[in-house]
Amino acid sequence: xxxxxxxxxxxxxxxxxxxxxxxxxxxxxxxxxxxxxxxxxxxxxxxxxxxxxxxxxxxxxxxxxxxxxxxxxxxxxxx
Numbered sequence: 001x002x003x004x005x006x007x008x009x010x011x012x013x014x015x016x017x018x019x020x021x022x023x024x025x026x027x028x029x030x031x032x033x034x035x036x037x038x039x040x041x042x043x044x045x046x047x048x049x050x051x052x053x054x055x056x057x058x059x060x061x062x063x064x065x066x067x068x069x070x071x072x073x074x075x076x077x078x079x
Contacts, residue, residue, distance in 0.1 A: 002047055012058035019050035045074050 002023050005016035026043035030036045048067045055064035068078040 002044070005051065007059060007063060009059050012054045012063075015054035015058060016051050019047050019054075022050075023047040041074055045071065045076055048074070049079075 002020050004020065005013055007013055023043045023046065026046075027040060030039050048070045052064045052067045052071070055061055055067065072078045
């Protein structure tokens with residue numbers, strides 16, 4: 001998933017950009033096998049959780065539902 005977040009809230013946008021960099025670093029050299037899929041899913045989950053935390057801390061919770069929906073799709077129950 002990942003991507004650049006442009007909410008207009010500088011602190012939130014920067015926090016999400018940092019999380020995106022960590023997500024991309026985790027995916028470098030990732031293989032397309034079962035173990036690689038686990039790494040990919042874990043990177044996506046960590047990214048989405050970071051963005052939810054930033055929404056809550058910097059954006060009064062606005063925008064968090066999209067990331068929670070992604071977390072539900074990834075099997076975490078939205079957390």
